[in-house]
Amino acid sequence: MSLRPVVALAGGVGAARFLSGLVQVVPPQDISVIVNTGDDRDFFGLRVCPDLDIITYTLAGCIRSDTGWGLAGDTFDCLGALRRLRSDTWFQLGDQDLATHIHRTARLREGASLVEVTREIAAAFGVDVELLPMTEALAPTRLLRRDAEPSDFEEYLVRDGAPDDIEEVDLSTAGSAAPAPGVLPAIDAARALLICPSNPVVSIGTIRAVRGVEERLRARRDAVAVSPIIGGKPVKGPADRLMRAIGAEVSALGVAKLYQPIASGIVIDRTDAQLGPGIEALGLRVRTGETLMQNARISRELAALTLELAMEAA
Ligand code: GDP
Ligand code: CA
Numbered sequence: 001m002s003l004r005p006v007v008a009l010a011g012g013v014g015a016a017r018f019l020s021g022l023v024q025v026v027p028p029q030d031i032s033v034i035v036n037t038g039d040d041r042d043f044f045g046l047r048v049c050p051d052l053d054i055i056t057y058t059l060a061g062c063i064r065s066d067t068g069w070g071l072a073g074d075t076f077d078c079l080g081a082l083r084r085l086r087s088d089t090w091f092q093l094g095d096q097d098l099a100t101h102i103h104r105t106a107r108l109r110e111g112a113s114l115v116e117v118t119r120e121i122a123a124a125f126g127v128d129v130e131l132l133p134m135t136e137a138l139a140p141t142r143l144l145r146r147d148a149e150p151s152d153f154e155e156y157l158v159r160d161g162a163p164d165d166i167e168e169v170d171l172s173t174a175g176s177a178a179p180a181p182g183v184l185p186a187i188d189a190a191r192a193l194l195i196c197p198s199n200p201v202v203s204i205g206t207i208r209a210v211r212g213v214e215e216r217l218r219a220r221r222d223a224v225a226v227s228p229i230i231g232g233k234p235v236k237g238p239a240d241r242l243m244r245a246i247g248a249e250v251s252a253l254g255v256a257k258l259y260q261p262i263a264s265g266i267v268i269d270r271t272d273a274q275l276g277p278g279i280e281a282l283g284l285r286v287r288t289g290e291t292l293m294q295n296a297r298i299s300r301e302l303a304a305l306t307l308e309l310a311m312e313a314a
Pocket of ligand 2 (some may be wrong): 051
């Protein structure tokens with residue numbers, strides 16, 4: 001196994017858009033991505049790994065662009081037929097998407113590891129970036145809630161529509177999970193270590209919680225992040241609710257504070273430039289740029305800026 005010079009920590013949609021820019025400025029063969037698996041769970045006996053699949057489909061150019069998840073042009077006939085048989089059909093699994101989950105589950109049953117299966121799926125989609133699940137264990141994020149039973153992340157997000165009722169974020173399953181083979185060596189060997197614009201609590205926070213990861217990241221303390229918060233709001237998804245639940249301020253400054261122990265720099269949106277001095281006072285280098293990735297050019301320029309900041313530190 002050869003170690004790759006550029007390593008990124010990633011969640012789902014925001015990360016995938018960023019990585020689609022990164023592959024325009026670095027050969028994909030030089031990139032390893034450590035991916036959150038805290039959202040993984042079984043549906044109807046099938047193992048679904050949302051963030052791994054979002055990144056694979058995005059880099060393969062077949063992501064459904066309006067949602068940022070699922071396959072472009074996919075149909076939902078199987079799910080429709082399942083509705084006749086059962087009521088727990090709230091997670092949108094398209095017909096072609098199901099093939100990925102069927103294959104993954106079959107290979108896991110045959111004794112393949114999640115790292116192997118992930119590599120096989122990426123290869124089948126023509127993706128040359130190395131995708132490493134953070135752990136091979138099932139390590140679901142658990143959310144304790146004011147008005148509902150404790151739930152896993154997809155139950156909270158998709159089934160319940162991400163209400164503002166989180167009391168506690170429980171990452172203990174990640175905390176007792178071993179990192180997947182390759183994760184710690186990738187972090188140690190990276191020339192540039194990047195943190196994608198992802199949920200800092202339930203995507204990057206879960207990766208950091210995996211045994212041994214935080215220690216390696218702190219030993220380097222040179223990761224460069226992109227803020228997923230622009231103008232005090234997430235671009236998409238419940239990062240605001242999750243940040244509030246752990247007592248963090250919902251702003252690029254709040255993100256910088258969370259990453260301070262492991263990072264040496266952060267890219268924030270131009271519209272947040274006034275937060276720069278406060279972030280620099282934490283000891284982080286700051287760059288401002290266009291960070292709302294509405295097209296391929298913006299993704300590419302954001303990736304180039306982030307990489308430049310990371311290489312400057314090296
Ligand atoms: P997902 O819910 O699995 O997609 O998880 P992520 O960890 O990728 O979280 C989505 C995060 O990405 C949210 O906090 C968004 O604010 C952020 N995000 C999505 N699109 C963009 C973008 O274009 N720019 C930036 N800066 N952040 C983004
Ligand atoms: Ca996710």
